Amino acid sequence: MVEQSDHAPLLDWEEVPSGEPPTLAPRQRDESEAGPANCRSGGSTAPGAGWTASTGGPVPVPGVGGGEATTCAGNMVEWCLPPDVNLEGVEFKSMASGSHRIANDFIYFRKGCFFGLACFANMPVESELERGARMKSVGILTPSYTLLYRYMHFLENQVRHQLQCPGQYSPLEAFYEDKKAVLPLGGNGLVTTCPTSTSTAPPHGRCCMNPEMKVGFIRFFGEQIMVLWKFALLRKRIVIFSPPPVGVVCYRVYCCCCLANISLPRMEVSVPEFRPFFYINVADIAALETEMSYVACTTEKIFEEKKELYDVYVDNQNVKTHRESLQPMLRLNSADREKYRKLTEQRQMLLYSQEVDGDCSSSEEDLFILFFMELNNRIFQTLSEVASSVDPTLTAEHVRAMGLDPQGDQGFLVDLLELYGIDAMLVIDNPCCH
Secondary structure (H helix, E strand, O other), X not given: OOOOOOOOOEEEEEXXXXXXXXXXXXXXXXXXXXXXXXXXXXXXXXXOEEEEEEEOOEEEXXXXXXXXXXXXXXXXXXXXXXXXXXXXXXXHHOOOOOHHHOOEEEEEEEEOOEEEXXXXXXXXXXXXXXXXXXXXEEEEEEOEOOOHHHHHHHHHHHHHHHHHOOOOOHHHHHHHHHHOOOOOOOOOOOOEOOOOOOOOOOHHHOEOOOOOOOOOHHHHHOOHHHHHHHHHHOOOEEEEEOOOOOHHHHHHHHHHHHOOOOOOOOOOOOOXXXXXXXXXXXXXXXXXXXXXXXXXEEOOHHHHHOHHHOOEEEEOOEEEOOOHHHHHHHOOOHHHHHHHHHHHHHHHHHHHHHHHOOOOOOOHHHHHHHHHHHHHHHHHHHHHHHHOOOOOEEOHHHHHHOOOOOOOOHHHHHHHHHHOOOOOEEOOOOOOOO
């Protein structure tokens, strides 16, 4: 048994500059940019390792005539605590491809059975050796991502400090000593994910990933959120592509996981765990090949060609699938539009109460999570009751009571029954087409 306190290890990394120095702009957050917040699962989130990484900086190599030459080595971990932690590949996970074009960002990712949060910053410098730009990230690894947001401000401050005073690690060392925890050895421990398929936590007993950022998931995807919901409930492999900054896209990964929340206390099903991978790059391809169900985001367009790795590909707001059996689910039906109408209506009422009454007891994210949890609970409660009845036949009336379309959602329901092992028979007459 591993004992863990609320302590954390640190890392520090850099990325190789591209030669085009960016303008160092103050970080701005709009209502669509968010770090996943308020997920519903427990588990320790004590950081277990920390580092700083940089983009290559110069590395000494043997020179001609006894001197020394330098070459850029790509992203590299330049400092970490504890020193013996396995950080292979973390220098690329903690800096999204294309980050050299932006001034700052944050990024969630998975490293084996741990989760990481890194803050990236990019500063112009008058140095030919660094090709006009200095880029660094500072991050931490933990067994769970649910409370990583607590260290966001510290990491943001420290990456700026590392840009201005490279190599001064005493604040990171002090942080590590204060927050360090013992990580399980071997890398084969369980990953604490959030949300879980049978979470029973109340809306305000949730975990967070960056509560100061506003939710823009509903407004960003619009009606397509109903398409994503079906794929999430069916535990499909979902890859979300977007150029940097990647922090807001990590938030969309989290929201996709929330679409599949179920909180029926006695529901025991054997389905693949719907796990967030957050940011991925080409170094993650081997790991993804063995995953049956996940949600991830990337800034690398090459993933669109790797169709064996995913079922659903999301390019900004465009949701698509190359799997013929799933393509009918891309089409919205009347029940989908009605559910989306109710969701947006509730959102407008919430925004009105916040603006007029100053009522901030509930957030848009609370509303979003609760809406889909109640929808999922209603569906599975109905399916469970039908399956345990004398006549386990799903009729059109049952389907409508679940908020689904008897014709448009037939394929979705058949897949749902099969995936969750629910012993019920779907009998719905298809009307003749004229």
